[in-house]
Amino acid sequence: MIKKAVLPVAGLGTRFLPATKASPKEMLPIIDKPLIQYAVEEAVKAGIEEFLFITGKHKRAIEDHFDKAYELEERLKTAGKYELLDKINCFENLNFAYIRQKEPKGLGDAILCAKPFVKDEAFIVILSDDLIDPEYSILNEMMKIYEAKKAPVIALEEVPLSEVSRYGIVSGKTVNGYYIIDDLVEKPEASFSPSRLAIIGRYILTPQIFKYLENLQPGKSGEIQLTDALKSLLEETAIYGYILKGKRYDAGEKLGYLKTIVEFALKDREISSEFVKFLQEKLSNFYIN
Known part of the structure; x- marks a missing residue:
């Protein structure tokens, strides 16, 4: 069983400035929970026990959020607010680790930072910008494919042609109920897009990905793109796609x-x-x- 999840949270969050000047985008609240908490709760439902956050500057609030808050806890106990106490203590049995990405060099570089944590195990990657309906267990569905094929699995969603330039796009075919990917392209122009199936922020990856990330040159944006590494990995192993059947919210x-x-x-x-x-x-x- 997969027990580790990597959550890249080192981005600058420029779309939400000035709110994200000193506060992480991942801590923006959806009602009474920050985005990053929804991601962690989703992973917990899939059996994940160990979490690695790839952080950057001004991300300390994420560490504090998943840490003990002794003074607050004592005040809630004194006030008899045990329901609220349970809400802030729901992560006590989980293990959290943090590695700082020295500079924002793309998602691929963030994943590479996780190599010492992952070691030789398969792992999940969650991008908290892509908030999946909490009632829909996408990670559990992806794990079923991984358990059957022991190969990387990527979450996919069909998007309008006008939006393909915002995503990594795949092509492939469905065989025996599995979507088998045969090509991946990072943010193609609409006229050159191989399909409308976009990669969304859920991955199951194997340690094989690291050797491709280590040797990958930055793309046009100057960043190390995970999609480019997956394209190279495809020459070595099959990569499967799981097409989203629930609701995804683009909170980024x-x-x-x-x-x-x-x-x-x-x-x-x-x-x-x-x-x-x-x-x-x-x-x-x-x-x-």
Whole structure:
């Protein structure tokens, strides 16, 4: 069983400046949880026990979030707020480690930083910008493929042709229920895209990936791209895709982030009723004006 997850969180979060000048983008809240917590909870449901965060400057808040908060815990105990106490103590049995990426050189370089932590084990990579519906166990579905094939598995989603230039894109075919990838291209122009199947932020990787990342030259953007390393790895081993069947929220840009908050608020039993009334009132006034 896969027990380790790598979460790259060293990005500068420039799309959310100035909010992310001194606070990590991954700590932006969706209702009452930061983005990074949703990622960790998703991994825990899939049986993950060890977590490595690839961090950068101004990311200390992530470490603090998953650490003990003794003064706060004592105040909650004194106030008898045990439900809140349970919410902030839900990670006590997990192991967290942190490695700093010295400079933002791309996702591939961030994954390479995880080599001492991963060693010779298969591992999961989660990009917290891509928030998957918590009721949908995408990692469990991907693990089934890994257990059957013992090869890398990548999460995929069909996107509009106008958006393919934002993603790594794959081509391939479905055989016996498995999507077998035969090519990967990083952010192609629409006219040259091999398909509309985009790589989204969930991967199951094997240690083989490291030798390709180590020898990879930076791409046009000056970054080490994981997609380029996977393309090279494809010459050595099969790579499988799992096409998303649930809901993905793109919380890595402003409009997607706002849409995510609204959808999660509508699902929240505590606030959904009043929130719907608020939206109806605002929309009514908006159309009148």
